[in-house]
Amino acid sequence: MSVIDIKGLHKSFDDLEVLKGIDLTIETGEVVVIIGPSGSGKSTLLRCLNFLEYPTEGEIRVNGELIDPKKSDLDKVRQHMGMVFQHFQLFPHKNVLHNVTIAPINVKGISHKKANVVARDLLGKVGLPDKEKAWPSQLSGGQKQRVAIARALAMDPDIMLFDEVTSALDPELVSEVLQVMQDLAAGGMTMVVVTHEMGFAREMASRVIMMDDGNIIEQGTPEQIFGDPQEERTQAFLSQVL
Amino acid sequence: MTLINVVQEYFWGFLVATGMTLRLTAVSLVLAVVIGLLFAFLKISRYRVANIIADAYIGITRGMPLIVQLMFLYFGISSIVALSAFWAGSLALALHAGGYVAELLRGAIQNVDRGQTEAARSLGMSSSKSMRLIVLPQAFRRAIPSLGNQFIIGLKDSTLVAYLGVPELFSKAMTAAAANYSPFNTYLVAGTYYLVLVVIFTWMVRKLETRLTPYRQEATR
Ligand SMILES: Nc1ncnc2c1ncn2[C@@H]1O[C@H](COP(=O)(O)OP(=O)(O)OP(=O)(O)O)[C@@H](O)[C@H]1O
Ligand SMILES: [Mg+2]
Numbered sequence: 001m002s003v004i005d006i007k008g009l010h011k012s013f014d015d016l017e018v019l020k021g022i023d024l025t026i027e028t029g030e031v032v033v034i035i036g037p038s039g040s041g042k043s044t045l046l047r048c049l050n051f052l053e054y055p056t057e058g059e060i061r062v063n064g065e066l067i068d069p070k071k072s073d074l075d076k077v078r079q080h081m082g083m084v085f086q087h088f089q090l091f092p093h094k095n096v097l098h099n100v101t102i103a104p105i106n107v108k109g110i111s112h113k114k115a116n117v118v119a120r121d122l123l124g125k126v127g128l129p130d131k132e133k134a135w136p137s138q139l140s141g142g143q144k145q146r147v148a149i150a151r152a153l154a155m156d157p158d159i160m161l162f163d164e165v166t167s168a169l170d171p172e173l174v175s176e177v178l179q180v181m182q183d184l185a186a187g188g189m190t191m192v193v194v195t196h197e198m199g200f201a202r203e204m205a206s207r208v209i210m211m212d213d214g215n216i217i218e219q220g221t222p223e224q225i226f227g228d229p230q231e232e233r234t235q236a237f238l239s240q241v242l
Numbered sequence: 243m244t245l246i247n248v249v250q251e252y253f254w255g256f257l258v259a260t261g262m263t264l265r266l267t268a269v270s271l272v273l274a275v276v277i278g279l280l281f282a283f284l285k286i287s288r289y290r291v292a293n294i295i296a297d298a299y300i301g302i303t304r305g306m307p308l309i310v311q312l313m314f315l316y317f318g319i320s321s322i323v324a325l326s327a328f329w330a331g332s333l334a335l336a337l338h339a340g341g342y343v344a345e346l347l348r349g350a351i352q353n354v355d356r357g358q359t360e361a362a363r364s365l366g367m368s369s370s371k372s373m374r375l376i377v378l379p380q381a382f383r384r385a386i387p388s389l390g391n392q393f394i395i396g397l398k399d400s401t402l403v404a405y406l407g408v409p410e411l412f413s414k415a416m417t418a419a420a421a422n423y424s425p426f427n428t429y430l431v432a433g434t435y436y437l438v439l440v441v442i443f444t445w446m447v448r449k450l451e452t453r454l455t456p457y458r459q460e461a462t463r
Contacts, residue, residue: 052360052364075363076366078364078365079366085357085360087357089357089361090361091362093380103365103366106367107367107371152364155365
């Protein structure tokens with residue numbers, strides 16, 4: 001079944017049309033990697049998926065249900081979607097454990113005890129079992145991002161959205177975050193990943209989507225996109241980043 | 243009366259009146275924070291009417307002399323409901339300070355990175371929950387120095403409530419000065435009380451600021 005199904009998605013900011021008619025279906029268990037030049041609308045597309053931005057036009061279905069941003073319970077919709085940001089956005093006034101438990105406790109109403117058990121398990125999985133008492137400002141960028149992933153996973157989402165989550169990291173910290181994402185993908189998590197890490201795309205993507213100027217101009221398996229790109233703009237983009 | 247005599251004569255009396263001054267200041271500041279928060283929300287609301295109401299309130303409270311507001315509100319309020327001078331004075335001080343607190347809380351709220359709200363919303367928090375759990379704690383922590391400053395201003399402003407007949411420090415000083423014909427020494431002593439309060443309070447605010455563990459730094463825009 002498709003987790004997300006988008007038809008004819010347009011998004012404008014005032015006069016600027018940023019998404020110009022996107023059709024996209026994401027199936028359960030897929031790892032969809034979105035690539036494309038800066039300003040092509042990758043972040044905006046991702047942010048439309050969990051309604052941090054409202055579409056100007058078009059239909060978005062989540063788990064089969066048509067979502068109307070004005071009428072649907074978006075808080076509920078977002079509970080099923082985890083998002084990880086480029087700049088971490090950990091809550092600086094909460095320690096690591098509380099960062100991970102705050103949503104399950106306050107949104108889902110889970111008991112502190114149960115939330116702590118889940119959080120400790122997740123912190124173990126992202127390789128930070130001994131950091132639960134640390135403050136975000138005491139962590140390296142790579143550690144912060146792994147906590148952010150654990151925080152999103154604590155809501156037990158159906159799909160995870162990643163927006164250039166390694167772009168703000170020092171080069172030597174990138175791999176520890178990618179490793180966690182690989183583990184997630186291997187575990188069957190449905191993922192949409194905007195990234196400039198072509199190595200990750202090549203290895204982990206079930207599908208690569210190339211965006212340019214508000215459109216999906218080409219998509220296919222990593223072999224197709226990296227081995228035999230059809231579009232000139234894809235070729236030009238890849239020759240720049242590879 | 244010599245300075246020594248004044249101190250001997252009024253030390254305890256002034257101290258008791260200082261208690262009243264502190265109560266006035268504390269009550270009015272707590273109310274001012276409630277009022278300020280309300281108008282800060284109106285000011286950042288996406289509804290135009292709310293913005294206008296907030297602007298009007300902030301403009302009026304900042305644009306008129308406090309003593310005028312105090313008299314206006316005291317006689318205004320007490321013509322509607324029977325309030326003691328203490329409560330009328332506290333309320334009037336609070337309404338006045340509320341305009342300033344609204345502006346400084348609005349600034350503090352808007353200075354919290356938008357990404358914090360987005361992160362909270364992406365976890366399924368409602369807008370009110372993300373405000374209460376994520377934005378406000380950071381905004382308040384960052385507003386501590388300016389709220390402390392507002393408290394000091396409020397402490398000094400509370401002298402004006404003497405004209406409503408509240409037995410606080412300044413009114414006691416006025417009464418004493420009129421009775422002992424030594425205004426210079428009397429006001430010197432009363433002024434010293436205020437100065438000591440401000441020094442103690444400034445120290446406490448600084449302590450509070452640094453005590454909020456060095457690790458709990460805020461996400462700034
Ligand atoms: N809130 C906004 N208001 C106005 N314009 C916006 C807004 N968000 C994005 N844009 C514009 O939309 C266009 C696409 O932005 P978007 O962030 O989606 O691109 P991107 O593909 O993620 O780029 P990058 O690789 O640099 O992150 C850009 O021109 C950007 O300036
Ligand atoms: Mg982007």
